[in-house]
Amino acid sequence: MQPLPITLEALTVLDAIDKRGSFAAAAEQLDKVPSALSYIVQKLEEQLQVTIFQKQGRRSVLTPAGKNLLNEGRLILEAVERMTVKTQTISNGWEPKLNIAISSILQNDSIFSLFNDFLKSHPNIEMDISEELMNGAWEALVEDKIDLMIGASGEIPKQKGIRTAHLGDIELVFAVSPNHPLSREKQPLSNAVIARHRAVIAHDTARNWITQTHSVISEDKYFYVPSIEYKIKAQRAGIGCGFLPRLRIESYLQKGELIVLEVEAQKPIVPLYLAWKVVNQGQALKTIREMLLANKGVIVG
Numbered sequence: 475m476q477p478l479p480i481t482l483e484a485l486t487v488l489d490a491i492d493k494r495g496s497f498a499a500a501a502e503q504l505d506k507v508p509s510a511l512s513y514i515v516q517k518l519e520e521q522l523q524v525t526i527f528q529k530q531g532r533r534s535v536l537t538p539a540g541k542n543l544l545n546e547g548r549l550i551l552e553a554v555e556r557m558t559v560k561t562q563t564i565s566n567g568w569e570p571k572l573n574i575a576i577s578s579i580l581q582n583d584s585i586f587s588l589f590n591d592f593l594k595s596h597p598n599i600e601m602d603i604s605e606e607l608m609n610g611a612w613e614a615l616v617e618d619k620i621d622l623m624i625g626a627s628g629e630i631p632k633q634k635g636i637r638t639a640h641l642g643d644i645e646l647v648f649a650v651s652p653n654h655p656l657s658r659e660k661q662p663l664s665n666a667v668i669a670r671h672r673a674v675i676a677h678d679t680a681r682n683w684i685t686q687t688h689s690v691i692s693e694d695k696y697f698y699v700p701s702i703e704y705k706i707k708a709q710r711a712g713i714g715c716g717f718l719p720r721l722r723i724e725s726y727l728q729k730g731e732l733i734v735l736e737v738e739a740q741k742p743i744v745p746l747y748l749a750w751k752v753v754n755q756g757q758a759l760k761t762i763r764e765m766l767l768a769n770k771g772v773i774v775g
Contacts, residue, residue, distance in 0.1 A: 479521035482554060485547035487514050488526065488536075492544055495533045556618060569621070569756040571600040575614055577625030577746065578605050578676065578701040579644060579719050584772045585624060588765050599758050605701060610679025612636075615749055621759050623749040624766060624773070630747070638747040639767055642774030645720045646742045647734045649727075651712035662736040672697055672714035676705045706732075717742060721775040746774060 490500035491511065501508040519526050526540035536544060562570050576582050589601060606614050611626040613619075616634045630638055648663070650656050659667055672695040697714045699705050706723060708714060710731050718732075726732040748766055750759060766773065 479518055480543075480547070482551070484514055484518050485544070485551055487511050488540070488544050489548060489551065491515070491527065491534055492536055497534060552619075567757045568596075569599065569758045571602065572622065572758055572762065573602045573604070573620045574622045574624065574762070575604045575606040575611060575620045577611060577623070577627065578607050578703060579627065579722070579744070579746070580625045580773065581722055581775070584769065585766070588762075588769060592762050592765060596758065596761070606679045607676055607701065608678040611749070614679075615751065618751070621750060621754055621756075622763065623747075626747045626749040627744050630749070635752045636749055637752050638749045639763075641746045641748050641767075641770045644744045644746055644774065646717040646744060647720045647723075648715065648737045648741075649709060649718045649723060649732045649734050650715045651710055652730060652733050654712050654715060656715055656735060657733060659735075662738045664738050668715065668737065671695065674699060674705050674708045674714040674716045676700070676702050719744075 487500065487504065490503050491497060494500045494503055497508045497511050497515075501511050504511070515526060522543075524539045524543075525537050526543065527534045528537055529535070559569055559571055576585060589603075593599070593601070604614075604620065606620075606623065608628055611623045612628070612631050612634075615623050615626070615636060616631060625641065626638070627644075630636065648668075654671075656663060656668070656671055674697045677698055677700055695714075697708055699708055702719065702722060705716065706718060706726070709716060709718065710726060720727075720734075723732050727734065748763060748770075750763065
């Protein structure tokens, strides 16, 4: 049996070139000389009989065939990384790396302070922090893209091997810029009045699952943003209206950059959870989880 042309080394090289934009930059990242990368790519192209990269100005850009190869290859690289981490965890009980997502609904200063305390005691553990929202959080956890979700919300997926702990509840308030037209309307605002104005909506970060939204009243005027942070910026700028976590906007309320309006609709209370897979038994995950739960009053406020 002849050796397969697609190797982990080749996939790692393709990934680095695509992310860095050039062979030279990728070589620097991988601590190799550019000619070594060129040889690996050229050999792969010859064996597969395809063109993987093409020049676009100074950048090396993937061809359609190259994109497909790398997209599939990244799934393999991620699987190998997970397998490596699990093997090391089984060996010594401590994971070499934690992938943790934080909901953008949370103010994360106190969370990063806890991370700092954790790393002082465990300096050799890598941490990869990402941001997820709504169903995107559950999806990332179920698909093993993350080890821990801080601030998951919505319905907890059943029969997915997920365990949760209640962190606390977030109060959402209907907020607008003081110059927004709704600030001059009679309160409490009816749904019919609110529906005439543009709503600012933070994207659910789910890629494959059905997405969700929280308490959207407007009917057909939307301004989409990637996170709660951007939603706050958009509403401060007067672009639109919508519910925001009071915890995140307290300083803007005090400065008068946002105002809270009374609405006829019931104010939503959103339960937030710490969530992890039951099968993840590593000591690092257990330790950081216990630290977060011991300080959940500070995290949720």
